[in-house]
Amino acid sequence: MSKKIFGLTIRFRAIGDTTIPPFSAKVSKLIMHRLSSLYKYSTSSNSPFKPVAITPLIHEGKALIKTHEVGRLRLKDGELYSFRSTIIADDDKEMGSLIDVGQQRIDGVFNSSILLDSLIVEVKDFDSLTLGKPKGVKVRFISPVLLQLPSYNRLSKCRHILFPLPSLMIRSLLDHWNANCGPEDIIRSGYVQIYSNYAMVESDFYIRPITAYYDDVRRPRGFVGWVIYEIKARRKRNAYSNLMKLLDYARYVGIGRSRATGFGQIELTCLE
Numbered sequence: 440m441s442k443k444i445f446g447l448t449i450r451f452r453a454i455g456d457t458t459i460p461p462f463s464a465k466v467s468k469l470i471m472h473r474l475s476s477l478y479k480y481s482t483s484s485n486s487p488f489k490p491v492a493i494t495p496l497i498h499e500g501k502a503l504i505k506t507h508e509v510g511r512l513r514l515k516d517g518e519l520y521s522f523r524s525t526i527i528a529d530d531d532k533e534m535g536s537l538i539d540v541g542q543q544r545i546d547g548v549f550n551s552s553i554l555l556d557s558l559i560v561e562v563k564d565f566d567s568l569t570l571g572k573p574k575g576v577k578v579r580f581i582s583p584v585l586l587q588l589p590s591y592n593r594l595s596k597c598r599h600i601l602f603p604l605p606s607l608m609i610r611s612l613l614d615h616w617n618a619n620c621g622p623e624d625i626i627r628s629g630y631v632q633i634y635s636n637y638a639m640v641e642s643d644f645y646i647r648p649i650t651a652y653y654d655d656v657r658r659p660r661g662f663v664g665w666v667i668y669e670i671k672a673r674r675k676r677n678a679y680s681n682l683m684k685l686l687d688y689a690r691y692v693g694i695g696r697s698r699a700t701g702f703g704q705i706e707l708t709c710l711e
Contacts, residue, residue: 442621443530444568444691445537446561449474450521453514454544457551461505461652463496463512464582464701466548467522473545477536478526482699488618489699490527492692495582496520502581502704505652514551523704525691527619530564565616565624568687569680573709575642575669576686578603582704583651583661585696586611599696601648601662605635608694611703612685615692626681634678639668651702661695661702667710 449470459466471478471493481491495502498520503512514520526537538560546552570576586600586607600607610632617625646664653659673679686707695703 441530441623442527442565442619443532444563444565444688445477445526445528445532446563446691447471447475447524447526447538448521448557448559448561449524450519450556450558451545451553452519452556453516454552454554455516457514457549459496459503459512459514459549461512461654462701463503464493464522466496466514467493467524467701469548470522470545470553471524474539474542475524475526475537476539477528477532478524481526481528486618488615490619492525492698492704493701494523494704495701496522497581504582504649506649507652514549514553519556527692563691565620565684568684570683570687570707570709572673572683573670573711575667575710576639577665577667577708577710578689579665579706579708580646580663580694580703581706582693582702583649583659583663584694584703584705585659585661586694586703587696599659599661601660602646603662603666603694605639605668606632608689609635609682609685611695612689612692615698616685616688626684628677628681631678631681631685634672634675635682638670638672638675638679638682640671641666642669643667653700659697659702 495504505512543555588598644666646662649663650658650660690707693703
């Protein structure tokens with residue numbers, strides 16, 4: 440059966456001040472559990488590449504993530520917050536299972552309540568994904584990217600690379616794509632991983648490592664920032680087409696590990 444990508448952007452206002460977890464994607468996930476039975480079902484998947492992704496809360500253009508020992512994250516009364524979520528599911532799913540549009544107020548959000556301000560839903564087919572023929576792309580990494588080297592026996596296990604190497608990003612996207620698309624959309628050639636190192640040429644960047652306080656114990660270290668890539672080597676038509684599909688896909692599912700918990704989320708802009 441064919442698969443569809445359901446992208447949701449949700450904006451809300453806090454009712455009262457309240458302290459929230461140090462990684463605010465936990466708030467995003469709680470809200471989605473209340474609003475979407477499809478999201479709740481999809482998060483129970485045992486796949487290493489879950490068919491969901493979510494961002495931390497965004498406030499005034501910045502992701503809310505605790506990165507220091509001191510201080511707490513708080514929702515402030517009346518302030519506007521937003522987040523994005525993606526669900527990949529069979530194309531016969533009804534809108535009622537995707538989102539409960541009847542709910543306006545959600546109580547019990549970490550000892551507070553919220554009022555929904557707006558909801559935007561975007562539906563995409565896998566075979567419609569492409570960036571076309573841009574001269575370049577600017578990728579902004581809005582939550583810490585946990586980009587992992589392929590493991591070789593005991594080597595490189597759980598090592599995170601602190602720079603967005605194209606081949607590692609594309610490998611993570613290819614694995615996620617093939618785990619969640621329909622059989623007719625599987626990308627069977629892995630050459631696009633190698634090709635990406637030659638086709639995506641860094642022309643400018645600002646990247647910095649960051650340690651995120653996920654909970655009382657876990658402190659994953661990744662990177663945030665942005666990179667401008669010039670797009671070269673278009674003569675390999677099949678590889679170029681697959682590369683454009685995967686980069687477009689990244690806008691919905693992110694890059695690297697733990698995308699279902701809020702890591703590795705991006706914004707991508709085409710440059711003409």
